[in-house]
Amino acid sequence: xxxxxxxxxxxxxxxxxxxxxxxxxxxxxxxxxxxxxxxxxxxxxxxxxxxxxxxxxxxxxxxxxxxxxxxxxxxxxxxxxxxxxxxxxxxxxxxxxxxxxxxxxxxxxxxxxxx
Amino acid sequence: xxxxxxxxxxxxxxxxxxxxxxxxxxxxxxxxxxxxxxxxxxxxxxxxxxxxxxxxxxxxxxxxxxxxxxxxxxxxxxxxxxxxxxxxxxxxxxxxxxxxxxxxxxxxxxxxxxxxxxxxxxxxxxxxxxxxxxxxxxxxxxxxxxxxxxxxxxxxxxxxxxxxxxxxxxxxxxxxxxxxxxxxxxxxxxxxxxxxxxxxxxxxxxxxxxxxxxxxxxxxxxxxxxxxxxxxxxxxxxxxxxxxxxxxxxxxxxxxxxxxxxxxxxxxxxxxxxxxxxxxxxxxxxxxxxxxxxxxxxxxxxxxxxxxxxxxxxxx
Ligand SMILES: Cc1cc2nc3c(=O)[nH]c(=O)nc-3n(C[C@H](O)[C@H](O)[C@H](O)COP(=O)(O)OP(=O)(O)OC[C@H]3O[C@@H](n4cnc5c(N)ncnc54)[C@H](O)[C@@H]3O)c2cc1C
Numbered sequence: 001x002x003x004x005x006x007x008x009x010x011x012x013x014x015x016x017x018x019x020x021x022x023x024x025x026x027x028x029x030x031x032x033x034x035x036x037x038x039x040x041x042x043x044x045x046x047x048x049x050x051x052x053x054x055x056x057x058x059x060x061x062x063x064x065x066x067x068x069x070x071x072x073x074x075x076x077x078x079x080x081x082x083x084x085x086x087x088x089x090x091x092x093x094x095x096x097x098x099x100x101x102x103x104x105x106x107x108x109x110x111x112x113x114x115x
Numbered sequence: 116x117x118x119x120x121x122x123x124x125x126x127x128x129x130x131x132x133x134x135x136x137x138x139x140x141x142x143x144x145x146x147x148x149x150x151x152x153x154x155x156x157x158x159x160x161x162x163x164x165x166x167x168x169x170x171x172x173x174x175x176x177x178x179x180x181x182x183x184x185x186x187x188x189x190x191x192x193x194x195x196x197x198x199x200x201x202x203x204x205x206x207x208x209x210x211x212x213x214x215x216x217x218x219x220x221x222x223x224x225x226x227x228x229x230x231x232x233x234x235x236x237x238x239x240x241x242x243x244x245x246x247x248x249x250x251x252x253x254x255x256x257x258x259x260x261x262x263x264x265x266x267x268x269x270x271x272x273x274x275x276x277x278x279x280x281x282x283x284x285x286x287x288x289x290x291x292x293x294x295x296x297x298x299x300x301x302x303x304x305x306x307x308x309x310x311x312x313x314x315x316x317x318x319x320x321x322x323x324x325x326x327x328x329x330x331x332x333x334x335x336x337x338x339x340x341x342x343x344x345x346x347x348x349x350x351x352x353x354x355x356x357x358x359x360x361x362x363x364x365x366x367x368x369x370x371x372x373x374x375x376x377x378x379x380x381x382x383x384x385x386x387x388x389x390x391x392x393x394x395x396x397x398x399x400x401x402x403x404x405x406x407x408x409x410x411x412x413x414x415x416x417x418x419x420x421x422x423x424x425x426x427x428x429x430x431x
Contacts, residue, residue, distance in 0.1 A: 003175075033253040034159035037175055041152030045195055076327045078257040078348060079244030097244025097254075101195045 002032060002057050004040040006047075009058040012067045019089040024053040024112040029068040030081025031060050035098040039081050042101045052114050085111050116216075117191065120146045121419050123210055123220040125201075126358070127192060128155020129401045130391025131226035132181040133408030134415070139188035141416055146218060147185065147192045148210065150358075154178025155228045156392070157401060161252060166401050177401070203365055203384045206422065221419050224411045225366075225374060225382070225389040227358035229399070234266065234351055238322030246328025246348045251275040254350075255282045261347035264289055264331060266319060272352035273297040273305050279350065280310040287312045287346070289319060291336060322349065357393045369395050380411035386422075388415055 002008055009015050009027065018025060028043060030036030043055045058065050060080055068074065071091060074082050079097030085107055086092065092111040095103075122138055124131045127149030138145040152158060160174030169177065186192060197213040203223065210218045231249055233239060239247060248254040255278070263283045265276040268290035274297075276286050288305065293315050295302045305311050314333065321332040323343070330345045359372045367375045367383035373395035380388045390407035392399045 031253065032173070032175060033161070033250060035250050035253045037154075037158045038152045042195055076245055078246055078327070079248050079254050095244070097248070 002030075002040070002059050004037075004057055005044050006040055006055055006057045009056050010062070010064075012064040015058070015064075015067045018054065018056065019086055022054045023088055024050075025086040026053055026055050026108070026112070027068065027084045027086070028055075028057045028081045029060050029065055029084070030057065033080065035079060036081040038098055039083060039104070042099075042104055045101075046104065046108070050108055050112075053108060053112050087112060117144075117146075118216070118218050120144045120191075120218060120220040122146070122222045122224060122415050123148060123208070123218055124224045124226055125198070125210070126150075126155065126226035126228055126391070126393070127153040127182070127194060128226060128228045128391060128404060129157055129178075129181060130228070130393075130404035130408035130411075131155070131224065132178075132185050133405045134224050134226060134390060134412040135185035135190040135192070136181070136188060137409055137412035138415065139185060139190035143416055143419060145190045146220070147190060148196050148198065148212075148218075149192070149194045150197060150227075151195060153182050153192060153194045159250075163401060198361060201361070201365065203387050206386065208386060221422055222386040222388065222415045224380075224408075224415060225359075225362065225387065225393060226391045226404075226408060226411075228392040228404075229355040229357045231351070232353045232356050234319060234353065236319060236321055238324075238328075242322045242324060242328040242349075245326065246324065246346075247322060248348065248350050249352070251279050251350055255279050258283050258348045260284050262345075263287070263348040263350065264319075264344070264346045265350045265352065266290075267352040267354070268292060268295040268297060269352065269354055270297045270301055271354075273301045275350060275352055276311055277301075277305050277308055280308055283348075284310065285312065286310055287314055287344075289314045289317050289333065291318045292316065319349070355392070355399075359393055371395075378410075379414040380407055381414060386418060388418075 073091045073094040077096035083095045121144040124147045127147045135147045157174035157178045164171045199213045200211040202209040208223050259282045262285040264287045316336045319331045320334050323330045330343050333344050357372045374389040376394050388411040390411040391404035
């Protein structure tokens with residue numbers, strides 16, 4: 001279980017619904033480990049600053065996390081978390097392993113900006 | 116927003132949070148400024164089983180309890196901040212953040228801990244998460260039946276190399292010296308493991324590949340011979356360095372960059388204290404960081420009391 005303060009995605013169906021209903025979505029797919037926790041922490045803080053982006057996490061070992069693990073954009077990724085940025089349901093960016101706050105905000109500003 | 120404090124604690128690991136708990140509880144107006152996620156290295160630890168009074172707890176949970184405790188006493192905490200400049204001189208200290216915020220305080224506690232050392236060679240950034248990892252428990256399973264390299268010769272490197280043999284078909288330990296710093300029993304266990312090979316007196320000088328890591332360039336430090344070594348992954352465990360780069364020329368550091376303090380955790384600058392892994396000391400644990408944080412907080416409490424008494428007297 002991911003005991004973060006982010007909203008959790010529990011199934012493939014829920015994942016699809018979130019993408020269908022929201023323009024800008026960031027999903028962090030990981031475990032409760034040292035490379036993932038800092039990314040959840042940054043996302044928790046950015047929720048207030050980026051109200052137009054929906055932030056979620058999903059447990060990497062959940063069987064339905066195949067919706068993330070099988071994405072072509074994560075082929076070759078060998079470090080968790082897999083963090084996926086979606087615009088209108090499409091993957092616009094994906095990163096592997098720990099990221100810093102400036103790295104994350106620059107992706108949000110570039111790919112998930114408000115019009 | 117509140118910008119004037121009695122104490123600013125730089126760093127929100129166990130040392131900083133403990134100091135925050137003590138100071139706030141004694142009504143000293145305190146702000147903790149933390150660069151990353153609050154909790155420091157504790158959040159890198161899956162299980163802490165040697166913290167007295169707590170049988171077993173994940174580092175993340177222990178960090179959150181300490182944070183909650185500090186907040187409950189009125190301590191202000193800001194995380195994911197970045198310090199632009201500091202001024203330790205005089206009775207009023209000043210900390211400026213990259214986002215333009217500016218805070219002043221009568222005293223400072225530096226509790227910035229340490230971080231994993233990276234190799235700092237070509238390709239390291241590019242292949243992070245694409246073959247290079249710093250955490251065996253996080254990423255080990257991506258390397259099932261693959262051939263990998265572990266860099267380092269201390270306890271973490273040797274113990275993680277052994278644990279990675281659960282997944283990898285072959286582990287090559289690359290170490291710059293002809294002997295290991297790790298405990299003998301750990302080295303013996305590694306030497307007995309048929310999946311582990313050793314490449315001593317060697318260092319990695321580059322990471323190569325197109326999308327993913329494919330090989331490393333290795334230099335033989337005895338002969339200076341350079342060779343390319345095919346590998347699916349590299350785990351780097353080459354020790355820790357204190358987070359004190361921003362303090363150079365501001366307070367006295369030793370040659371390893373560790374902060375020099377007296378038994379009250381006071382640094383070379385009046386009103387500036389330090390605690391935890393960032394100070395010059397031999398043993399670095401959560402419990403020692405907590406102890407240092409306690410001493411620093413109590414010393415700061417006295418310092419502020421004396422300063423206020425002095426100021427009141429001078430007004431009479
Ligand atoms: C993998 C691992 C396992 C461990 N296991 C154990 C264990 O089982 N038991 C045990 O007792 N100890 C363990 N330790 C050691 C223990 O975690 C440390 O000794 C302890 O966390 C040190 O506390 P600290 O508060 O001094 O520093 P840290 O925990 O390093 O915290 C420092 C904080 O300061 C912040 N910071 C750094 N620079 C700045 C800056 N410029 N501005 C603002 N903030 C800054 C950092 O982001 C961090 O949050 C382990 C360490 C590691 C890495």
